[in-house]
Amino acid sequence: MLVLGLETSCDDTAAAVLQDGNKLLSNIINDQSNIHSKYGGIVPELAGRSHIDQVHKVIGCALESAKVKLRDIDLLAVTVGPGLIGSLLVGLNTAKGISYGLGTPLVGVNHLEGHLLAIFLQKQIKFPFISLVVSGGHTDLYRVNNFGQYKLLGRTRDDAAGESFDKVAKMLGHKYPGGPKIEKMAVEGDAKAHKFPRSYLEKTSLDFSFSGLKTSVKNYIDKMQSSNGLSDGDIAAGFQEAVVEVLSRKIIMACEQEGLSRVVVTGGVAANGALRRAVASACSNSGYESWFPDPVFCTDNAAMIACAGYQKYKSSHDSKADLLNMDATANLLL
Ligand code: KG4
Ligand code: ZN
Numbered sequence: 001m002l003v004l005g006l007e008t009s010c011d012d013t014a015a016a017v018l019q020d021g022n023k024l025l026s027n028i029i030n031d032q033s034n035i036h037s038k039y040g041g042i043v044p045e046l047a048g049r050s051h052i053d054q055v056h057k058v059i060g061c062a063l064e065s066a067k068v069k070l071r072d073i074d075l076l077a078v079t080v081g082p083g084l085i086g087s088l089l090v091g092l093n094t095a096k097g098i099s100y101g102l103g104t105p106l107v108g109v110n111h112l113e114g115h116l117l118a119i120f121l122q123k124q125i126k127f128p129f130i131s132l133v134v135s136g137g138h139t140d141l142y143r144v145n146n147f148g149q150y151k152l153l154g155r156t157r158d159d160a161a162g163e164s165f166d167k168v169a170k171m172l173g174h175k176y177p178g179g180p181k182i183e184k185m186a187v188e189g190d191a192k193a194h195k196f197p198r199s200y201l202e203k204t205s206l207d208f209s210f211s212g213l214k215t216s217v218k219n220y221i222d223k224m225q226s227s228n229g230l231s232d233g234d235i236a237a238g239f240q241e242a243v244v245e246v247l248s249r250k251i252i253m254a255c256e257q258e259g260l261s262r263v264v265v266t267g268g269v270a271a272n273g274a275l276r277r278a279v280a281s282a283c284s285n286s287g288y289e290s291w292f293p294d295p296v297f298c299t300d301n302a303a304m305i306a307c308a309g310y311q312k313y314k315s316s317h318d319s320k321a322d323l324l325n326m327d328a329t330a331n332l333l334l
Helices: 033-039 044-066 085-102 111-121 161-171 179-188 211-224 232-258 273-285 303-316
Strands: 002-007 012-019 023-031 075-081 106-110 129-134 139-146 149-155 262-266 289-291
Touching: 002 044, 002 085, 002 303, 012 044, 012 303, 023 044, 033 044, 044 085, 075 085, 075 111, 075 303, 085 106, 106 111, 106 303, 111 129, 111 139, 111 262, 111 303, 129 232, 139 232, 149 232, 161 179, 161 211, 161 232, 179 232, 179 273, 211 232, 232 262, 232 273, 262 273, 273 289
Parallel strands: 002 075, 075 106, 129 262, 262 289
Antiparallel strands: 002 012, 012 023, 129 139, 139 149
């Protein structure tokens, strides 16, 4: 079964062809960071316009690289939320048009479910397991009982972890996206030069909060401007260590609370090497197993949407019934 996945929820126009749920034939991503970087964040109107410009080219590349034709596709899977509404609508309406024109079944996929299932592109993990989705818009801890069965255990009460990486990078004069730049700078810095605060909230809470840490970094940078303070590398390393420590600790707490010993970390921030190493070590110290999708499947991509769409279609087969009524939802919940 050939699935064409389509992802346009934010600032990446992506298309992928997936065979039988886990054989990836192509994975094309057109990222818009050159458009948004000078504004210090994503400009929704520009994102939507760029998706319109790119979506057919990206689909064409994905088909060509998979050596298949649009008519060979058995199922279309498209992100229907959460995300920027103008961006989501470009992908959804493109998919609807193809579906209507060729009669190809279409399933709408929750972007977070795509992140949660990205690991299945590479490895079939046994259910149930704990999953942390850590991206620019979300920091959510789930208990994953099966495909389509997710229990939210905790989430951020303010900024997402990726958002705090982006904001701290901006304070240090770097363009969006800031996560990879912080990771690079941190290699040169000393994380112990200054201890930034860790917010664990209530003792048993699996929620997160990163806005206090962000403010603390801001205050530190402002205060140090007039004196000889830490290097940018030290600040990046200290900040990154604070985020990584909280994420790792809460993953272990979630495993203890749920009595589970398998962990998957996914989403854009899961591309971060320091986070991967810290979680892997915390898990192995507790006798737990952990997995991380390859970085290209952590950040936004359409292979994960094809993978989640394939599982959804296998379990429901309700794809054509509501084709024309299918809508995008900016704040879609999982
Ligand atoms: O999953 P993603 O591509 O898009 C969303 O669904 O949000 O995640 C993007 C986020 C951005 O905040 C970006 O700075 C962060 O992931 N990110 C990283 C790294 N690579 C991407 N954060 C820390 N370290 C990285 N290496
Ligand atoms: Zn994402």
